[in-house]
Amino acid sequence: MKAADFAYEKPDSLDAALALLADPDRDASPIAGGQSLVPMMNFRMAMPELLVDLNGLDELRGISADAGGGLRIGAMTRYSALEASDLVTERAPIIAMALPHIAHAAIRNRGTIGGSVSLADPAAEMPALMLVLDAEIEVQSAKAQRRIKADEFFTGLYETALDEGELVTAIHVPAAPSGRRFAFYELARRHGDYAMAGVAIAGTGDALEDPRIAFFSVSDRALRARGAEAALAAGDVEGAIAALDEIDFAGDLNADAKTKRHLAGVVLKRALGRL
Amino acid sequence: MSDTRTIRLTVNGETGSYTVPVRQNLVDFIRNDLGLTGSHVGCEHGVCGACSIEVDGDIVRGCLMFAVQADGAEITTIEGLAESDRGAALRSAFSARNALQCGYCTPGMLATALDYVEAGGAADRAAIRAHLSGNYCRCTGYQSIVDAVCDVIEGRVEA
Ligand SMILES: Cc1cc2nc3c(=O)[nH]c(=O)nc-3n(C[C@H](O)[C@H](O)[C@H](O)COP(=O)(O)OP(=O)(O)OC[C@H]3O[C@@H](n4cnc5c(N)ncnc54)[C@H](O)[C@@H]3O)c2cc1C
Ligand code: FES
Ligand code: FES
Numbered sequence: 149m150k151a152a153d154f155a156y157e158k159p160d161s162l163d164a165a166l167a168l169l170a171d172p173d174r175d176a177s178p179i180a181g182g183q184s185l186v187p188m189m190n191f192r193m194a195m196p197e198l199l200v201d202l203n204g205l206d207e208l209r210g211i212s213a214d215a216g217g218g219l220r221i222g223a224m225t226r227y228s229a230l231e232a233s234d235l236v237t238e239r240a241p242i243i244a245m246a247l248p249h250i251a252h253a254a255i256r257n258r259g260t261i262g263g264s265v266s267l268a269d270p271a272a273e274m275p276a277l278m279l280v281l282d283a284e285i286e287v288q289s290a291k292a293q294r295r296i297k298a299d300e301f302f303t304g305l306y307e308t309a310l311d312e313g314e315l316v317t318a319i320h321v322p323a324a325p326s327g328r329r330f331a332f333y334e335l336a337r338r339h340g341d342y343a344m345a346g347v348a349i350a351g352t353g354d355a356l357e358d359p360r361i362a363f364f365s366v367s368d369r370a371l372r373a374r375g376a377e378a379a380l381a382a383g384d385v386e387g388a389i390a391a392l393d394e395i396d397f398a399g400d401l402n403a404d405a406k407t408k409r410h411l412a413g414v415v416l417k418r419a420l421g422r423l
Numbered sequence: 424m425s426d427t428r429t430i431r432l433t434v435n436g437e438t439g440s441y442t443v444p445v446r447q448n449l450v451d452f453i454r455n456d457l458g459l460t461g462s463h464v465g466c467e468h469g470v471c472g473a474c475s476i477e478v479d480g481d482i483v484r485g486c487l488m489f490a491v492q493a494d495g496a497e498i499t500t501i502e503g504l505a506e507s508d509r510g511a512a513l514r515s516a517f518s519a520r521n522a523l524q525c526g527y528c529t530p531g532m533l534a535t536a537l538d539y540v541e542a543g544g545a546a547d548r549a550a551i552r553a554h555l556s557g558n559y560c561r562c563t564g565y566q567s568i569v570d571a572v573c574d575v576i577e578g579r580v581e582a
Contacts, residue, residue: 149467155426156445156491186448186487187468199445201492228481252557253538255469257481258488339556 151189158201162208162288162317168200170290170313178202178315180224180263183255208262208317211235217323223262223316228253230261240281240321242330242348246273249332252340262316265301268308268369271342271400273334275302275370278319279362280330280348286318295320305368327353333419334365335411337402344402345411347419356380356423361388361416366408367398376416385420389413430494434459435503443490450474450485452493453500461501461530465559472558475531476500482538501530510537516571516580524562531558536572546576 159165169176177196179185180203188194202208208224211233219239221230227250230236230243237244250256250264250273264274265285278285278298285296287310301309310316334346343365351359359380361373375391392412397405425444432438434457443452448467453476454460465471467486474485477499504510513533516522523529532555539554551572552565560568574580 150448150451151446151489153425153446156428156489158492182487182489182492183469183484186489190448190467190486203492248553251469252472252535253554254472254475254482254484254535254557255487257483339553341556 149190149192151186152192152195154189154196155198156201157198158204160204162205162315163290165200165202165205166288166290166313166315168198169315174198176200178266180266181226181255181259183251183259184263184267184269202262202315213239214320219319219321221261221319221321223265223318224260225262227251227256227259227261231256239323240277242277242280242332242350243321245330245332246277246334246348249273249334249336249340249343249346261319265319266308266310266316268302268306269342270305270367270369270398271365272370273343273346273348273364276346276348276362276364277332278302279370279372280350280360281321281324282360283322284320285316286320287314288317289314293317299372302369302371307369324350325352325358329353329356329423331419331422333415333422335415345408345415347412347415349416349419349423351380351423355383363395363412363415365400366412367396371395373416380420385417389416392416428491428494430491432493432495433497435499435506441490445489445491447490448486449478449488449490449493449498450476452490453485453498459500459502461505463527463530465527470557470559471528472531472535473528475534475558477503477534482534501534504533504537509541510534512575512580513537513540513571516574517568519580520567520571520574522564522567522571524564528558528560528562528564532560532568536568536575540572540575544576546573548573 176198178200209222212220231247283298331349334343336343346364359377364370375394376388379387379391397408399405429442431440463473465473469484469487476485
């Protein structure tokens, strides 16, 4: 199917984009890589009156090191640019581990980190990575700028803390403490497909202090498994797997909630084996 | 009424100006307006890879960009690859290995395989499969497609 009619603007500054999105009389939608939005428009699941193309905004592109040893990643940075970045591999290795599992090269050449975070697809990798990295999402509207902790950003099925007219402008990844270790594992039917279940883990040192465990594709959103984190901090792997019962598992086209519960245990065990 | 926009772009080395409805996707523009029907359309939601083309040197899904977004871009379609010598070895290998049956997926497969070969990809079947995993072949020619790509990387075919 084809997209329904819409009007199109490609502003060349962030302010101009925000002004277009602030217009209360127009149902405007930003388009980043379009790798999720265009299929949704082709299926007529999305029918914006006005598309505001963010591809002309150089301000939203680029990966830079911040003074504290962390990273700032512009929202319009494409997956392929993240894959090519040594800075990402060095400072946020779990992003580098996950990237090859996100769709296919032709899609990674267009899809953006900001688009993925804004969409909050429960099956997407990026939101879970943001949780494990304790990242902050920088957002801006025509009126104000603010930063939202990843832990507060993903609020439900395709729902985020973004308000009307707000754009994600950048992702801030804090510096990892020395000795921080990361692992990533997902089960998919075919390489590049959305996962049937996936997990990202971080922990410091051999004893895995301050562990963070975030799942995707098992519930209505990417989420941390706090009970499992507590068990893991105490060195109890079996306890961590048992604690996954706290998660509100939700089925999808691939598998029902019961299967998701099982798969969550499988991916957690396998990811721990890779730490 | 459809909103239209005039765009200027270079397709296979030829630059032109065109007026397009903003809702028209890039692969439809290439096929219907430019008559370059080598790029195919399967699913129109990014899943099958039949519409893969190069935009500014990167392979993308032609069905997931609007033509208006290609304003100022340089595009290479399968016709452009055929005119230059890029991909000639892959074309020979696909024929030799019987890696094309109905040919529906072939333009997208060739573009995606070329991307792998030109990036210096290894003759590693698992890696080739992973790279091609976003392209569907309904005739299930996958084994011979991977054979063909390996042949090219290992220098077994003359263009
Ligand atoms: C075949 C296929 C397979 C895929 N497989 C995977 C996969 O395995 N894992 C995965 O994670 N993803 C997958 N994707 C989705 C892909 O990663 C998407 O591109 C991505 O999730 C969205 O990024 P985008 O830049 O394309 O955003 P778009 O599609 O342009 O936008 C998505 C949504 O976010 C909004 N938006 C975009 N940017 C911003 C911003 N800066 N601020 C506020 N709102 C914004 C848009 O209005 C829209 O609602 C797949 C896609 C396809 C077509
Ligand atoms: S038609 Fe574009 S991916 Fe199928
Ligand atoms: S050769 Fe027929 S679809 Fe691949």
